[in-house]
Amino acid sequence: MYIDDSILSLVRDTLVTVLKIAFPVLAAGITIGLLISVFQSVTQIQEQTLTLVPKIFVMTTVAIILLPWIAMRLIEFSREMFVLF
Numbered sequence: 001m002y003i004d005d006s007i008l009s010l011v012r013d014t015l016v017t018v019l020k021i022a023f024p025v026l027a028a029g030i031t032i033g034l035l036i037s038v039f040q041s042v043t044q045i046q047e048q049t050l051t052l053v054p055k056i057f058v059m060t061t062v063a064i065i066l067l068p069w070i071a072m073r074l075i076e077f078s079r080e081m082f083v084l085f
Contacts, residue, residue: 010081014077017073017077020073021074024066025062026059028059029055
């Protein structure tokens with residue numbers, strides 16, 4: 001089975017773009033989750049829902065703050081794809 005190099009390049013570029021866009025939001029979620037877990041361990045509070053609301057809030061806030069940057073990355077990627085094909 002032969003896969004064209006342009007298809008592989010397209011898939012690679014798509015995955016790299018998705019990772020670049022998702023990384024800041026996911027990193028914020030992981031960071032706040034880790035901080036809350038440490039807080040829960042120190043205070044011995046074992047409430048499972050305590051981590052959910054701050055994670056949602058922080059990840060949504062980061063996504064809103066980075067929305068212009070995300071939009072620019074997607075526009076650049078779209079332009080590259082339209083030029084390529």
